[in-house]
Amino acid sequence: MRKGFISKRLRSGRKIVEESIEKKIEIMKAENFEWIDVQNPDRSDIEELAKKYNFNTLNIEDCMTRFELPKLDSYDDHFFVILHFPPLAQKIGISKNSQLSIFVGKNFIVTVHQGDLKPLVQLVDICKTDSEQQSKNRLLGKSSGLLLHEIIDVLVDDLLHTSRKIIANLDELEDRVFDETKPVARSIALLRREINRLRRIVNPLKKFVIEIAKNVKRFSESKDEELTLYFDDVIDHIDKVIETLEESRETMEIYKDTDFVLSTEKTNKVLGLLTIIFTLAIPSTVIGTFYGMNIDLPGGLGESLTFLGPHTMFIFIILASSVPAIMMYTYFRKLGWISN
Incomplete structure (x- = not known):
């Protein structure tokens, strides 16, 4: 038109x-x-x-x-x-x-x-x-x-x-x-x-x-x-x-x-999508918060893990952030909160 x-x-x-x-x-x-x-x-x-x-x-x-x-x-x-x-x-x-x-x-x-x-x-x-x-x-x-x-x-x-x-x-x-x-x-x-x-x-x-x-x-x-x-x-x-x-x-x-x-429906969809994105980002945010503190943690600067190579700790953090996000995403799909 x-x-x-x-x-x-x-x-x-x-x-x-x-x-x-x-x-x-x-x-x-x-x-x-x-x-x-x-x-x-x-x-x-x-x-x-x-x-x-x-x-x-x-x-x-x-x-x-x-x-x-x-x-x-x-x-x-x-x-x-x-x-x-x-x-x-x-x-x-x-x-x-x-x-x-x-x-x-x-x-x-x-x-x-x-x-x-x-x-x-x-x-x-x-x-x-x-x-x-x-x-x-x-x-x-x-x-x-x-x-x-x-x-x-x-x-x-x-x-x-x-x-x-x-x-x-x-x-x-x-x-x-x-x-x-x-x-x-x-x-x-x-x-x-x-x-x-x-x-x-x-x-x-x-x-x-x-x-x-x-x-x-x-x-x-x-x-x-x-x-x-x-x-x-x-x-x-x-x-x-x-x-x-x-x-x-x-x-x-x-x-x-x-x-x-x-x-209203369109706004709710946008807000729902942003909420899901924020929810899936919570695990990585929590892990990043802990490792951003000035304290000794496993795999920190004072302790080096190398059983998966020089980037072992980085891979571990990625997995620790991704696995909970994938589990939440699967659960949300099962509840119907995320459409195909």
């Missing part, structure tokens, strides 16, 4: 050079409403829109906050919602989400974000050009409610695509877990972090999409049944993402436990 597959497939902890996103305000006029997309805005830009569409001051503050909890505020002529989605890139060690703030009324829809949601940026590009006229007509041809569905739908589809990448990572990780030559602890930790981050995004998302489906009917000329079917399809995709993430989390726990067991 390729080393570092997590970082290539998903947003891992690898440092990514982030491109600076310039401030951009795009206004796309449709027959019945207009779509205003604001990327990386200044406070003055949001305040001008607030004066034009009578936005609540607290919602303006929420738009300017880089991270605000998901929420939905409903008013007589519009509603305001904050949703979170995974960004295109993130800094090392920081698990951040990208915030999307949306104001929806009968004749307008305003989206505020930092420009790092690629599917949303692509929708804006489609509506600003005539290169994909059919898609442009589908997005701007009916009502603000249907456009809101399209925006949420492409972002949820991106989540679904990311969850499928996680499944691909799990398949590759399974082979690495059982390969003792490749460490996988860091890969497991990175993928677990990615799964948990997506779960924190997706779990509240379903609740807010259901609330959006209830509120958006007030500002749409489409039939209630049509909008309901559209948003039910989005909710079904969210359920698939949640189900995939839950299964992936359970699988990751299995892989984590398996890797721990295999690593």
Whole structure:
């Protein structure tokens, strides 16, 4: 397997050079409403829109906050919602989400974000050009409610695509877990972090999409049944993402436990081998210790044994060290402590 597959497939902890996103305000006029997309805005830009569409001051503050909890505020002529989605890139060690703030009324829809949601940026590009006229007509041809569905739908589809990448990572990780030559602890930790981050995004998302489906009917000329079917399809995709993430989390726990067991077994084998080596070396260590003392011993410097030649004492020491070691080795093999 390729080393570092997590970082290539998903947003891992690898440092990514982030491109600076310039401030951009795009206004796309449709027959019945207009779509205003604001990327990386200044406070003055949001305040001008607030004066034009009578936005609540607290919602303006929420738009300017880089991270605000998901929420939905409903008013007589519009509603305001904050949703979170995974960004295109993130800094090392920081698990951040990208915030999307949306104001929806009968004749307008305003989206505020930092420009790092690629599917949303692509929708804006489609509506600003005539290169994909059919898609442009589908997005701007009916009502603000249907456009809101399209925006949420492409972002949820991106989540679904990311969850499928996680499944691909799990398949590759399974082979690495059982390969003792490749460490996988860091890969497991990175993928677990990615799964948990997506779960924190997706779990509240379903609740807010259901609330959006209830509120958006007030500002749409489409039939209630049509909008309901559209948003039910989005909710079904969210359920698939949640189900995939839950299964992936359970699988990751299995892989984590398996890797721990295999690593522990490998460590025990190494420690067992070192213990056996040390045990077999005990006889020679003991003999060497005695003859290293400054006392008279048989065969010492003061007494020379030569019945096996000039190296008789050396041969005797080798035999005295080897015979107990061989006996211990044979006994350990009989007990099964040393495998073949």
